[in-house]
Amino acid sequence: MKEISAKEVEQKLAKGEKVNIIDVREADEVTAGKIPGAFHIPLGLIEFKLNELDKFKEYIMVCRSGGRSGRATQFLEEQGYKAVNMAGGMLDWEGKIE
Template sequence: MKAVTAKEVQERLEKGENLHLIDVREVDEVEAGHIPGILHIPLGLLEFRMNELSKETPYIMVCRSGGRSGRATEFLQSQGFDVTNMSGGMLAWEGEVE
């Protein structure tokens, strides 16, 4: 499984890179604070909403600590998507939040 650190994601966003981030946490967790511009798809709905995603687009999966996003990464990879897990999740995130 491909992985990237929260710091690497933050640096890439600060450089203006257009990243496609998917937050797989629950609604209340996302409302408490999330990376601006993130797409929210709770892990339990990912299987049903993956038709909204493009296999041509690389995605970075985000959750609280990296566990759920790791499961989401493995699932989407098995379906042919280009996905990377943000290790450490939002606990490791030091960038801007909404």
């Protein structure tokens, strides 16, 4: 499973790179703040939202600490999607939140 650090994601955003971030935390966690531009799809709904994802794009998966996003990353890879887990999750995130 590919991983990326929170700092690397922050640097990509600062450079203006187009990144596709999916936050798999629960709704109450996301209301406390998420990475700007991140899509919110709770982990339990990922399999039902596959038709909304593009197999030609790479997705950076985010959760609180990296565990749930790791499971989401593995699931997406098994379905033929390109996914990367943000290691450390939002606990390691030091950038802006919305």
